[in-house]
Amino acid sequence: MTRRSPLLAVPRFLIVAWWIQIKIIATSAFDGFLQVVWPLFFATSAFLVYRVSPDPDVMVYAALGASMMGVWSAIATTASSALQRERFGGTLELMVSSPTPFALTLIPITGAMASLGLYSMGATLLWGWLVFDIPLHIASPVAFVACVLLSIISVSMVGFMLSVTVVRYRTAWALGNVLEYPGWLLCGFLVPLSMFPDWVAGVSRVLPPTWAVQAIRESANGESPWVSLGICAALGLAYGIVAAVLSENILRSARRQATLSLT
């Protein structure tokens, strides 16, 4: 039996596991439908409020921000319960005991969820264009696509950290649900950060989605998004590293105390 080079094995594992997770998520058409429709309800409310403004740019601002809401929802609500789902399916122990580092097995899971967010993002922009006549003019398409993709990866790192942090919390899905609104608010998706007190804006600045939506808006407006995107990527990397370290420590503790299954 031939052993694959680690250089090839890791990317192969990430891609195959990501694809399997996408297929698992796609088994429920209802869930997939909700993933797209749920942020649309809030986006529609926001569009109905913002359309009173005489400035057409406000609607573009709202549309781009609202499009990121689905990405955050996909991460916050579903990543928090990702390990609960594995536990319920009886596969958590198998994942933990496999020779692949546990942190590496989580990245494709949260990555698949973030990919669903991409689907929701497209749906929100399309909804805004079709129903509210919000122009979809992107000044720098290449930069825009780069911003969207890197944003998704960075946000999935937040999901990675969330999923690890709440591995021993039996009702993690409730925590994920409660993070949805604060994320939408704090990351400046629909409301400018300048409206918040300094300490709140300070919290916003350590969240990758804040910089992600800023980079996306800058690329759409024809401004340079690279500084915002760089900060978003750096924060995403930091979240990923912290989550990897945390996952090893939390797992070691859970195994020592036999609390992994929480039964």
Next chain:
Amino acid sequence: MSSIRLFFVGGLISFRALFSWLSPWIYIPSLLIAPIFQILLFVNLGRAADVGSDSFYLVGNAIQYIAIPCLFGIANTIAGERFTSTLGIILASPARRIPLFLGRALPTLANGWIVALFGLSVGSLLLGVQVPGSAWPKIMLIALVAAASCTGLGMLNAAVALRVRETSVLSNITFGILLIFCGVNVPLEMLPDWMAHISSVLPLTHAIEAARAVVAGADLGTVGSLLAKEALIGTVFCVLGLVALRFLEDQSRRTASLDRM
């Protein structure tokens, strides 16, 4: 006598057993913290767009959040029975259906009322919205009617849960529809005509309007017709729900789909 017992005791037992959200680890984040953040989101949105007052969004969102406990609460009593494999046993029992299902609605109604009042009181404190002391008893009554009305819609939702596996998805979508159509964040007169027509037959629309009027200083007599409409809509949905429960129960027996997971 057995119907009264089934209504009160059976309803409370099934609610406590099947509405798993009563755990503080779920109740506090999902039913106490989340509505506050929904209020804060839309208050700030209104401020950014310079549309509406803080009070407008506070009242609208606090009352609308009744939909979460009321829709999920009743649907969970069906989905929970299925999950624990007791749905078939319940429906095979000779228990009268009206007290059986209405009994489950009563704790849900009370829970929705608590959630709305919590959102309103904490939201008003956080945002500094002045709600006159004399308005609170009227708001409590309006929230009660709103919770009853939304529980009526929840009965219909629960009936569908007899045939649809994904009850939480269904409840979430209904919640979203109420968010857009009931004048929660957009005044009804600013909605397109077709949306305003639909909103007039949905639960919560009239209660939200009544609560806003009361917070602005109106007395109960002024909002009496709104409350009557809200109660009527809730009753119609409740009757529709009970009829649908009966019909779908028969269908489920015929197609052997009761315990399909």
